[in-house]
Amino acid sequence: MTAHDPAHRVRKRGRPTASERVERRAQILEAALPIFLEHGYGNVTFDQLATAARVTKRTIYSYFDDKAGVFTAMVRSLATTVSSDAPDQDTLESLCTRIVYRLNSADLIGLHRLVIAESTRFPELAQTLHDNGDARHIARLADHIRAEFGQVAVPRAQPLFTLLLGEEHRKRLLGLLPPVSLAEAEDHARRALALLGLQSSKTTVPTQAE
Amino acid sequence: MTAHDPAHRVRKRGRPTASERVERRAQILEAALPIFLEHGYGNVTFDQLATAARVTKRTIYSYFDDKAGVFTAMVRSLATTVSSDAPDQDTLESLCTRIVYRLNSADLIGLHRLVIAESTRFPELAQTLHDNGDARHIARLADHIRAEFGQVAVPRAQPLFTLLLGEEHRKRLLGLLPPVSLAEAEDHARRALALLGLQSSKTTVPTQAE
DNA sequence: TATGAATGACACTAACAAGTATCATTATAT
DNA sequence: ATATAATGATACTTGTTAGTGTCATTCATA
Missing domain, CATH: 1.10.357.10 (Tetracycline Repressor, domain 2)
Incomplete structure (x- = not known):
């Protein structure tokens, strides 16, 4: 109910601002990481990814082709930061x-x-x-x-x-x-x-x- | 293998003989191994296991509780033979x-x-x-x-x-x-x-x- | 200001898979 | 012998999930 609590804030509707649009993709990957780590690729559903990222499935589909696309993008972004x-x-x-x-x-x-x-x-x-x-x-x-x-x-x-x-x-x-x-x-x-x-x-x- | 080649023989219906009954469980696990190795646990369906073992789903259910039961039995039987x-x-x-x-x-x-x-x-x-x-x-x-x-x-x-x-x-x-x-x-x-x-x-x- | 793009909310479809039911068949058990 | 248990074949039910459609909302862009 606390509309200003970032942990419980309901994301507003509509087109995101430019900065939001830039960050959205990274947020999705960031949110996907603990989900994949905990459940493993095969057991993660698209709805889980959407819920964790606080977006809808539609939005994720606008950034990635499918679950495999989210997964590969996440692993790649993580792997390239390892070194x-x-x-x-x-x-x-x-x-x-x-x-x-x-x-x-x-x-x-x-x-x-x-x-x-x-x-x-x-x-x-x-x-x-x-x-x-x-x-x-x-x-x-x-x-x-x-x-x-x-x-x-x-x-x-x-x-x-x-x-x-x-x-x-x-x-x-x-x-x-x-x-x-x-x-x-x-x-x-x-x-x-x-x-x-x-x-x-x-x-x-x-x-x-x- | 031997006389009753599991790759070409159509298994007859009906209640199996005592020896068949003894071997059936091991055959199921043996057939499950390459399936799990190739596709990974999460991507294997019960129908795939049944087809590979040349039995029906019902039969597998009479030996194991569910897919997890087949998997754990298979891994255990393999792990104990490693050494x-x-x-x-x-x-x-x-x-x-x-x-x-x-x-x-x-x-x-x-x-x-x-x-x-x-x-x-x-x-x-x-x-x-x-x-x-x-x-x-x-x-x-x-x-x-x-x-x-x-x-x-x-x-x-x-x-x-x-x-x-x-x-x-x-x-x-x-x-x-x-x-x-x-x-x-x-x-x-x-x-x-x-x-x-x-x-x-x-x-x-x-x-x-x- | 007006138009369009991206989004949230939500419902929907289609496909797939787990598990069950039915029936004929074959062996076991009594 | 007769009843029973296990099986193959097949269809069915039920639940889940990927992916899409619709509409209102919010912002970007011209």
């Missing part, structure tokens, strides 16, 4: 920590789960996610490794990435572990580096225990 | 090769994909798959590592398992790589062991080059 955060002045260890933390967040675990689930129907989304995710992460790891340890150590970039994800990431894909904490991510990154002999010279060598 | 092959007399390297080969087979990739996709709706299946899959594999790797390298090396069992899967397994979950060949599996296993310093004393140390 956008590029504070290039960090160390190998801090880069590893950020990768562990980011890839084990609830959103990215859910996105990965969605794309795996629909990789048969949307193979191009799988390719997009990998190109913008894993491939860029590995390339960036390789750059840092080359800078700190020389060209000879570069082949360890991909195994390092694999270890950064580790069994924990597999468990999270299966819903068997909660999202990682920052402290856990740091610890995990250090141990992965140690396993491959990639400890930074300036950093204390962490004990392998626990 | 059944136990030629305990092999080396660490041959064990690793078998793990790489098996977990990258089309069937297990598809099963894993299915369970990941439905982990929200069927969390107990995710737990079952992990308990009967990853957990047992890691335990067996730990046994071999302890026998060959002593207790101190046992903590490397889980990282080893992670490296055995590697980026390739992630790509296969996304449908970006075909199933692994036996030769590739061997090569991959050797390189993973070398990265963690777990080369067997009797084996030639493989070069790190790709």
Whole structure:
């Protein structure tokens, strides 16, 4: 009833203003994300998307062809932002920590789960996610490794990435572990580096225990 | 298969014999597997399951409650056979090769994909798959590592398992790589062991080059 | 100011799928 | 033997959902 409460406001009818029109598409995708993450692509109905976005089905159809169109647009917009955060002045260890933390967040675990689930129907989304995710992460790891340890150590970039994800990431894909904490991510990154002999010279060598 | 080829024989009507009754349930699950693997749980209809199993919907309902019942029974029966092959007399390297080969087979990739996709709706299946899959594999790797390298090396069992899967397994979950060949599996296993310093004393140390 | 475009609200259609009913048929069980 | 249970074939009912139609409303644009 509180007509000014943005959470309960009933969207007014009629043609939107220019700014509203610009934002509408992004709002729809933003609203679709948690719906798809929670229920999975196949179980989401168009009405759910419309309700979540606080628009009608007709409006969504004016922006996208169908449910597949909303889904692919959402995944693409998310996938291309995965690698956008590029504070290039960090160390190998801090880069590893950020990768562990980011890839084990609830959103990215859910996105990965969605794309795996629909990789048969949307193979191009799988390719997009990998190109913008894993491939860029590995390339960036390789750059840092080359800078700190020389060209000879570069082949360890991909195994390092694999270890950064580790069994924990597999468990999270299966819903068997909660999202990682920052402290856990740091610890995990250090141990992965140690396993491959990639400890930074300036950093204390962490004990392998626990 | 054998005399009564299920692909060409028209199943007779009426109450099945005792042996038919025993086999019917397994046949339904066997027929359901490729259907679920190809289309994903949410997109499979009961009629598809019935057609694939060469029975009617009524019959399936006499064995299972609903589609979820067929799915969970199928996944459970498959998951419990994942770790059944136990030629305990092999080396660490041959064990690793078998793990790489098996977990990258089309069937297990598809099963894993299915369970990941439905982990929200069927969390107990995710737990079952992990308990009967990853957990047992890691335990067996730990046994071999302890026998060959002593207790101190046992903590490397889980990282080893992670490296055995590697980026390739992630790509296969996304449908970006075909199933692994036996030769590739061997090569991959050797390189993973070398990265963690777990080369067997009797084996030639493989070069790190790709 | 007048016309048209985009929207919300709501109803509608068509297709599809889950689950049930019926009947003839074949085997089991008593 | 006779009744009963399970099945195949087929049609049916019921619920859900994608997609469309209609109309009033609000704003853009000329």
